[in-house]
Amino acid sequence: MIGLGLPRGFLVTLKNFMRPAVTEQYPDRHVGLIGAARDAGMNPFQFLVKKPGDSLKAIAGLATVPVAVKQSSRFRGNEFTFFEDRCTACASCAKYCPLGIIEIVSIPGKIDAQEGESYKLEVFDIDIGRCMFCGLCVEACPYDALHMGTSFERSKYVRDELIITKEELNAAPKRPSSFYRPQFEENAFDPFKETIDDYHDAGRHERPSDEDLKKKWVDER
């Protein structure tokens, strides 16, 4: 009916006005006294006594606590997780990348190579300033050495600092995303709470037994 549309619309607005807010604050959230005390791990009275300055700030509404953004464990973030011990320098990842931003230099096999030293990774640089986090490199890695990371805060002032090297990758905390790595989902691995320290745990397969290898490579041929 003409004339009723507007009030009905305002009723909807009013209803939504009463609903809890869906906006998420980032990177900090303003808290009152109780929130600030909980963040410091105390009850409000202790907090008042022990940290009067902070309490005043909290009462005035100026205290902030950092917010953990809700992320899925498949999140394709930057800071790739890399296990050098798993990597064979096969360069599948570099070939599969649509932008060609992974640089791999490996020391080629020597004639008198000892066991385990034939291919050694010398350079493994990812220019994440140009990366689009498509995950194709991770999909291509046959040995589960490269995984997507889960963080996303990596702003820098200079583009060069966005090139992450092998050393940086090795030193970073290993919080791989479960993107294209179903084994993490099966083990209910939570990258936002735990890290993977042993490179064996990052793998998809058990090492095949000698019989399996023989069956695959000898008997079936």
Next chain:
Amino acid sequence: MAIRTQPVTVNLGPQHPSTHGVFRMRVMFDGEEIVDVEPIFGYLHRGSEKLAEERTYTQIVTLTDRMDYVSSMLNNQAYILAVEKLAGIEPVPRGVWLRMIASELQRVASHLVATGFLLQDLGALGTPLIYAMRERENILDMFEMLCGARITNSYLRPGGVFMDAPDEFWPALDRGLDDIIQTIDELEEYLSGNELVFSRTKGTAVITPEQLINASITGPMLRASGVDWDLRHRAPYDYYDRITFERKLHTASDNYARYWVRVQEVRESVKIIRQCVEQIEPGPVRPSFDDVPRLIRPPAGDAYVAIEGSKGELGFYLVSDGGIAPYRMHVRASSLINLTLLRDMLIGGQFGDLFVTFGSVDLNMGEVDR
């Protein structure tokens, strides 16, 4: 005594908040009336079609995300269907169901954005847009569960999708669908009976079905003029032939009709997703690498596949010379073709209706310029 006025030419855009991207219009006004419009585009051209010529078939999926960036999944789907036709790949059932669910969710998200921004252009600053965006946010969260990204999904692979949906996806989907219906009800209660919306949108920018067909315009714009044309029904791809849904038609072909058709299509999409969820069965989500290797070499030839995108017929034309990358890729971008009638729709209208009409066409400059 009539006031003597002189026509004035005004440049709108490219950096104008209401042009939904970098789009420029040279508009000639006579007083409040629009005398001439010249759309000028190309500011967002990234050469995707050319870039595709030096990428392998799997790598191109990442390029298609960036064409129409509010409906990446639909772009993925159209492209992957073209690759499958070109290379003769048989998709696996669960992969197909998953990508239908994903693309219908994306259609909902895209229509919500279109509706929200149309109302924003009408002057309903903020409120309806926020309601629409709140729901879209839920959908993007579901996409993050599926594929780890929110906008540039790259979820589909030739033959299926790259990874099965996680366990937490299904309850989230169920809840999300209820929320979508609730939001649409709210939006309709809020706006569909609103006299202000009526007076601004009804009877503005009317265009006849003949004109639309002659300009080969498809999608919600065509359905708002009463032409029953939906590729999901006319030329079913994937498993749309196992799904029943209604095509919502409106006959007024004005701005309100286009808005109405989009809102109703969201409801239909929700029904489609529910049917997909009922029919999905366990199994692999992509063919094994023995059947579909990572490096696909389709035989020489060409293939064109069109799907019902969120804005109209979205088609990919691929030519292969037998190599690992396509010889040529062409995209039938629905936004670009829908843009062609903008001039006819606007001439004779009022200045105030310009951006409303622009919003109701639902353009995405990423797709227009590619």
